[in-house]
Amino acid sequence: MKTNKLTSAVRLAIGAGAVTATMPVAQLATAQEQMIEEVVITGSRIRRPDLEAVSPYTTVDAEEFQLSGTINVEQKLNELPQTLPAFGPSSNNPGDGTARVDLRGLGSSRTLVLVNGRRWIPATQTGVVDLNSIPGTLIKRVDVVTGGASAVYGSDALAGVVNFEMIDDFEGAQITGLYDITDEGDAEKYNMDITMGGNFADGRGNAVVYASYSKREALFQGDRSFSDVALVESGDRLVPGGSSGVPGTRIFGGPAVPGAGFDLGTFGPNGEALPWIEPDSRFNYAPDNFLQLPQERYLVSSFAHYDVNEHVRTYGEFAYSYNKVPQELAPTPAFTTVEINPNSAFLSADAQAALNGAVNEDGESLLNDDGNYVAFIGRRMVENGSRQSIDVRDAFRVLVGVDGDINDNWSYDAYYSLSNLDNSNALNNDVSASRFIQAVATNDAGTACQDPSGGCVPLNIFGAGNISQEAIDFVNIGATNITSIEQEVIQASVFGDLFTLPTAEYPVSVVLGYEHRRDESSFRPDTFLASGDVLGFNAGEPTIGSYKATEFFGEVSVPLLQGAPLAEDLTLWGAARTSDYSNLDDRVNSFATAINYAPIESVKFRLGYQEAVRAPNVSELFGGNANGFPGADDPCSAGGFQPGVTNSDLCVATGVAASQVGNFTQANSQIEGRFGGNPDLTEETSNTYTAGVVWQPTDSLDITIDYYDIEIEDAISVLGGSVTNVLDLCYNVIQNAGSAFCQAVNRRADGNVDFVNVLNANIGTIETSGVDFNVYYSTDFGFGIGGNGSTLDISLNGTYLDEYDVTPVAELSDRVDVCAGNFGNTCGNPLPEILVNTRATLRTGAWTFSGLLRYIGETDDDQIENAGATDLVVPTIDDEYYLDLTVSYAFEQGLTLSFGGLNVLDTEPTALGDSQQQANTFPETYSLFGPRYFLSASYTF
Structure with a gap:
């Protein structure tokens, strides 16, 4: 039977490129009539059921979340080949309690998240949406558009759009619950939802109310064998390591201990002098860190609409979320310069002798005028307890709108929304530096401090466990920081048909619209945090700023030819947006165009070009200075020095002793970076090319292949792209002490890097390209449980990453960080060349059996391709397979039970040393907990 245009469009929206397509082909004819009023083509605002997608896209439907036993939606989205895992339930350090999505690995701030096609609540000053605030049970489907969509949806959509379509016409009541636990009996998750809705006013209106409670229990890194020890690279193997901030106190560059044959490196429990032994002396901080962050979440949402008359429909949305996510880190590592009394009773005789006898190269005493020894030390404050960072986000959103038909050809839509979020961040068990x-x-x-002011209590840091509770009470501090964010959006649009060309069957369609957006936010740090008088948490300064954007946008779809020989359909599409940002000097413009050509009904080609822009957000513009501790390599140290490449004289000129260049051991694998806003930032631009083919050889098989090529110019990032890049550019590439990169490096007296200033900047370019491939197959069988036949659906969603290159300095076009197929301190999260998801689902009678197989390709340490490294302990992360299985049964009384196992193959991550993110791996990319099992129930009445 020949399918008509609407059926073809519906089939594409459901099948082609879908992760799971749950509607059997046999039901499409019925679906045509049910869906005609709700089909909205993703990637365009034009409401034409005959217009097929103009950009590569993927659809995740509600059943995929149910089959996966997913409480948090980011876990499912992070499994998509088109996304790079961002912050999630295992993001402890770094992390901020949010859950995010990152399309194409281009950054969460370049991915626009919408709900019902409209902006959602921003959770950070970067404008990122916390996916924890989106009610999972109400999701009808998730549409993922990649390849840039700024012309259609706005500035943030440079990488693409993730749009959550919600159920807004529910009738009846539904209660759902889920329990999830690992095979080791820990890391539980609980969820309970209730949804109620119904029609009113003789069916002219509908209202839905939803409430949810979720809880996630903590799991520590010490609870799993692969993460219970912080691993470091030593020689040709991974060995237990950790931090040079130790409970006994590390003294850097300590003096010789008379008659002992070693330099003073640390202290025993009675203050005795001990040597520093690599890596045995280091502190294992791993067990104190979360592997799964605990969470408590409440959500309340409502949707309502009412048909006033045949031309006017009013609608409204309300959402409230409370989300509490703690982070926990090992006790404060106090890295600072102190004055030590060499005659202190806290020290043993040999330690006193070493400090009193300390001299420089000229034989002069190193004691200062007060008779104290000045030392840079690392002291792990275990007596003070683990550091805690507790984020509580309270957010609400209200939206009111009106839409309807003006006449048979024209319609309109207008709405106003207001979002507000308050983030309270409590920091416990920090230490005052002063x-x-x-x-x-x-x-x-x-018995007393040399400076007794302020009630000072003597602090015995010489030996583990020697600090008194009174001293802890004196140095212990906490902080409470408040972030407030408000967003206001006004949007109005009209859309309709103009005329029909003589060669076409369908009219030319247009959309014209206006949008005004105001973003305002403030970060108010605690006095201690703002002053920088902290040792355990990143210092931060206030951030207050706002901007407004006034935009006009339009789209046009021009059917050029239909029903002709070798031209079943030929349609030209275009979109444009002009934006006036209050924080930019000039207007910025975006435009897009695409051509869809179907020589025959079963084959369609699509070719597109989009020029997108992204204006800097509040945080990027106005963010106060803050510090962080990314993994980085010091080129002047033994581990980072490259003979014949690294400039030794420059190392000496910037503070490394000549005898130590290429010889000293870097104090820690993490180096402090100081980050902050830059009000002089300009917008970044991108050019995106897409080319694809859609092939439907039969009614039961859809195949799509799409090529994409994205280039971002003037990309907004930190100076040089990363702390590691700044160090590399200074010592290995530019090699000029007066350059901005060398000026950013600050060293301590012992030669180690103290910190690197990496404020925001418009850097060079980011280029990525690849191919998406999707297959959907569905078939019916005449046999099955209960004698009613059965249906088998198979979907495959994959991506081949051909290129991901970063040019951190526009003027140095030959200096490129190659990241496709790599991971590490330069490239960050693994970027496998191949990612594939395959799901097979069999429905027979009341039973559903489903399996999901995920494949993550192998990746190499980025030092191999970008620095020519040949002697790495773990040069490659192996490819991984994950298998999830689910079975469910639908009772006649409205009850559905599901049972599933995730990662049933018990796949463990490859253990990493220096090139890891946290927990000896990249925890949002790879499964960490072993097999998980869930039981869910849904009762509708």
Whole structure:
């Protein structure tokens, strides 16, 4: 039977490129009549059921979440080949309690998240949406558009759009619950939802109310064998390592201990002098860190609409979310410069002798005028307890709108929305830097501080467990920081048909619209945090800013030819947007065009070009200075020095002793970076080319292949792209002490890097290209449980990543970081060349059996391709397979039970050393917990 245009469009929206397409082909004819009023082509605002997608896209339907036993929607989205895992349930350090989605690995701030086609609540000053605030049970489907969509949806859509279509016409009541636990009996998850809705006013209106409660229990890195020890690279193997901030106190560059044959490196429990032994002396911080962050979440949502008359429909939305996510880190590592009384009773005789006898190369005493020894130390404050960072986000959103038909050809839509979020961040068990320094300098007896002001209590840091509770009470501090975010959106649009060309069957369609958006936010840090008087958490300064955007946009779809020989359909599509941002000097413009050509009904070609822009957000523009600790390599150290490449003289000129260049051991694998906003940022632009083919050889088989090529110019990032890049550019590439990159590097007296200033900047380019391939097959069988036949659906969704290159400095076009197929301190999360998801679902009678097989291709340490490294301990992360299985049964009384197992093959991540993110791996990319099992129930009445 020949399918008509609407059926073809519906089939594409459901099948082609879909992760799961749950509607059997046999039902399409019925679906045509049910869906005609709700089909909205993703990637365009034009409401034409005959217009097929103009950009590569993927659809995830509600059943995929049910089959996966997913409480948090980011976990399912992060499995898509088109996304790079962002912050999620295992993002402890770094992390901020949010859950995000990152299309094409281009960054969460370049991915626009919408709900029902409209902007959702921003959760950070970067404008990123916390997916925790989206009610999972109400999701009808998720449409993912990749390849740039700024012309259609706005600035943030440079990488693409993730749109959550919600159920807004529910009738009846539904209660759902889920319990999830690992095979080791830990890391539980609980979820309970209730949805109620119904029609009113003789069917002219409908209202839906939804409430949800979720809880996720904590799991520590110490609870799994692959993460219970912080691993480092030593020689040709991974060995237990950790931090140089130790409970016994590390003293850097300590003096020789008389008659002992070693330099003072750390202290025993009675203050005795001990040597520093690599890596045995290091502190294992891993067990104190979360592997799964605990969470408690409440959601309340409502949707309503009412047909006033045949031309006017009013609608409204309300959402409230409360989300509490703690992070927990090992006790504060106090890295700071202190004055030590060499005659202190806290020290043993050999330690006193070493400090009193400390001299420089000229034989001069190193004691200062007060008779104290000045040292840079690392002290792990285990007596103070683990550091806690507790994020609580309260958010609400209200939206009111009106839409309807003007006449048979024209319709309109207008709405106003207001979103507000307050984020309270409590920091517990930090240490005051000033009080710590004050309390270390004591009298000879150790009974009083040399500076007794403020009630100072002597602090005995010489040996593990020696700090008194009174001293802890003196140095312990907490902080409460408040972030407030408000977004206001006004949008109005009209859409309709103009005329029909003589060669076409369908009219030319247009959309014209206006949007005004106001974004305002503030970050108000605690006094201690703002002053920088903290040792355990990243210092931060206030961030206050706002901007407004006024935009006009339009789209046009021009059917050029239909029903002709070798031209079943030929349609030209275009979109444009002009934006006036209050924080930019000039207007910015985006436009897009695409041509869809179907020589025959079963084959369609699509070719597109989009020029997109992204204006800097509040955080990027106005963010106060803050520090962080990314993994980085010091080129002047033994581990980072490259003979014949690294400039030794420059190392000496910037603070490394000549004898130590290429010889000293980097104190920590993490190096402090100081980050902050830049009000002089300009917009970044992107050019995206797409080319694809859609082939439907039969009614039961859809195949799509899409090529994409994206280039971002003037990309907004940190100076040089990363701390590692700045160090590399300074010492290995530019090699000029006066360059901005060398000026950003600050070293301590012992030669180690103290910190690197990497404020926001418009850097060079980011280029990525690849191919998406999707297959959907569905077939019916005449046999099955209950004698009613059965249906088998198979979907495959994959991506081949051909290129992901970053040019951190526009003027140095030959300096390119190659990241496709790589991972590490330069490229970050693994970017496999091949990612594939395959799901097979069999429905027979009341039973559903489903399996999902995920494949993540192998990746190499980015030092191999970008720095020529040949002696890495773990050069490659192996490819991984994950298998999830689910079975469900639908009772006649409205009850459905599902049972599933995730990662049933018990696939464990490859253990990493220096080139990891956290927990000896990349925890949002790879499954960490072993097999998980879930039981869910849904009762509708």
